[in-house]
Amino acid sequence: MKQKSKKIFLLFFIGLIPAITFAQDSISKIHPSKPVPVELDIGNNRFGIQFLVIKHFPNSKHFNILALTSFASDYKNNLSNLDFISNIQVSYEILKGFGLAIGTSVNAKSGFVSVAALQYVFANKQVLFVITPNIHISDSYNLEGLTVLEYKPAISKTTYLYSRFQALYNHNTKGDFHERSYIQLKLGLGIESYQFGLASNFDFYGPNKILKDNYGVFVRVNFN
Numbered sequence: 001m002k003q004k005s006k007k008i009f010l011l012f013f014i015g016l017i018p019a020i021t022f023a024q025d026s027i028s029k030i031h032p033s034k035p036v037p038v039e040l041d042i043g044n045n046r047f048g049i050q051f052l053v054i055k056h057f058p059n060s061k062h063f064n065i066l067a068l069t070s071f072a073s074d075y076k077n078n079l080s081n082l083d084f085i086s087n088i089q090v091s092y093e094i095l096k097g098f099g100l101a102i103g104t105s106v107n108a109k110s111g112f113v114s115v116a117a118l119q120y121v122f123a124n125k126q127v128l129f130v131i132t133p134n135i136h137i138s139d140s141y142n143l144e145g146l147t148v149l150e151y152k153p154a155i156s157k158t159t160y161l162y163s164r165f166q167a168l169y170n171h172n173t174k175g176d177f178h179e180r181s182y183i184q185l186k187l188g189l190g191i192e193s194y195q196f197g198l199a200s201n202f203d204f205y206g207p208n209k210i211l212k213d214n215y216g217v218f219v220r221v222n223f224n
Contacts, residue, residue: 034123035222041072041199043216046081048072048201052148054121054130062093066101066119066132068146072203072214081212083108083203085168085180087146089132091119105136105144109180109205110170113138126152140174152190162190162197162220177207186218195220 034054041048050070057063067088074081089103101117117134128150136142149165164186170179181204188197199218204211 035193035224037195037220037222039218039220041201041214041216041218043199043201043214045212045214046072046074046083046201048083048214054123062099063090064093064099064121065090066103066121066130068148072201085182087115087132087168089115089117089119089134091117097121101132101134103134105134105170107170107180110136110138110140110142110172113142115144126154128152140172142170142172142179144168144170155189158192160190162186162188162195175207178204178209179207180205181209188218193222193224195222 036051036053036055039050041050048070049072050068053065053067055065057065065088067086069086069088070084072081072083084106085108086106087103089101091099091101093099097120099119101115101119103115103117104112105115106112114137115134116137117132119132120130122129128148130146130148133143133145136144146168147166151163152160154160164184166184166186167182169181171177172179183202185200186197188195196219197217199214199216201214202211203213
């Protein structure tokens, strides 16, 4: 019964993503529509794809969805190097940018779990800042924190510097050990809705924090 409810919960949140992403015409003018970036990383050890959705529900002042999903694999299709992380949350905004959220977290170490979270989002033309600490509603009661910080100062009318710091940390409180974490660094240029440049990823696994690093380049497109 528990597995069935988890599947229903997961399908519910997955189903919300395209509804929020592609229903642009019905988004209320209360909140400006934020683009959906899709990113491809190509590195010396692995390649990866990531997308980020931050959208208010149509005609809603308070409800929004945050979905950050990333996939990574090596070039030999080795299953031990296949990685998937997804954080999907629906939040109710209490103060500007700050809200309470429920959602799901999925990764190769913790599996699929429901979460309860705090969420803060600040966004303008130059800065995006997201921080969302959460607790897993599971037997282990993992604590998890996700942070995204982008800085995009203008160079000219159509060109700007693009930089991003992104980090996740997942701690098993029952066993008191590290389960999963990563640090992602990006530095490059942006031209209108396109960004490209250098990328470095540091992924840590298990209690011993086994490191899988990756260095290369990224290409990113913002879909409006």
